[in-house]
Amino acid sequence: EDQVTQSPEALRLQEGESSSLNCSYTVSGLRGLFWYRQDPGKGPEFLFTLYSAGEEKEKERLKATLTKKESFLHITAPKPEDSATYLCAVQGGTNAGKSTFGDGTTLTVKP
Amino acid sequence: DVKVTQSSRYLVKRTGEKVFLECVQDMDHENMFWYRQDPGLGLRLIYFSYDVKMKEKGDIPEGYSVSREKKERFSLILESASTNQTSMYLCASRRTGEYGYTFGSGTRLTVV
Numbered sequence: 293e294d295q296v297t298q299s300p301e302a303l304r305l306q307e308g309e310s311s312s313l314n315c316s317y318t319v320s321g322l323r324g325l326f327w328y329r330q331d332p333g334k335g336p337e338f339l340f341t342l343y344s345a346g347e348e349k350e351k352e353r354l355k356a357t358l359t360k361k362e363s364f365l366h367i368t369a370p371k372p373e374d375s376a377t378y379l380c381a382v383q384g385g386t387n388a389g390k391s392t393f394g395d396g397t398t399l400t401v402k403p
Numbered sequence: 404d405v406k407v408t409q410s411s412r413y414l415v416k417r418t419g420e421k422v423f424l425e426c427v428q429d430m431d432h433e434n435m436f437w438y439r440q441d442p443g444l445g446l447r448l449i450y451f452s453y454d455v456k457m458k459e460k461g462d463i464p465e466g467y468s469v470s471r472e473k474k475e476r477f478s479l480i481l482e483s484a485s486t487n488q489t490s491m492y493l494c495a496s497r498r499t500g501e502y503g504y505t506f507g508s509g510t511r512l513t514v515v
Binding site for chain 2: 323324326328333334335336337338341379381383389390391393394395396
């Protein structure tokens with residue numbers, strides 16, 4: 293059974309204070325690891341897909357990296373508008389196309 | 404701009420009612436999914452469909468059914484609503500061969 297564990301549950305940062313969110317996973321035959329952003333009361337918004345260890349993707353102040361056991365979402369010089377819940381998900385080769393999600397990390401960036 | 408549209412943002416229903424949640428996507432995606440999201444439990448898969456008239460049970464299908472008569476529309480049905488089905492319901496779609504989902508805005512259902 294695929295599993296995803298995200299840490300920390302909540303993270304409070306000052307504006308400009310860089311940090312990282314962690315996503316640990318176990319999966320049989322990784323097809324992809326995904327990061328989503330979710331604002332309160334809304335559906336998740338797709339950010340990145342990572343397919344293999346060593347891969348990195350960047351978007352504005354966000355950078356996602358992948359190893360064989362975990363992924364990190366690095367946030368550089370965050371702004372208050374980066375405040376959201378960040379979800380990690382994996383899709384394995386035996387899972388018939390469905391993703392397994394972690395519980396998310398709620399990021400709050402104070403001005 | 405591609406979209407997944409859920410028919411209602413907020414719904415309040417009574418215990419025992421039959422409830423229909425509708426989801427429509429305009430991206431010609433083959434695969435569609437229904438998740439529920441609850442605090443402390445994350446997103447849990449209820450049902451998914453990889454083709455018209457096809458459906459597969461997810462992790463928590465009890466008390467739910469689905470219908471996919473057309474490629475663009477995937478309906479979630481609560482046969483007899485109960486208070487423990489109060490939740491945020493999220494519809495998603497993806498194209499076969501790609502893996503990231505496009506989500507709708509969600510329907511917050513309250514069963515009283």
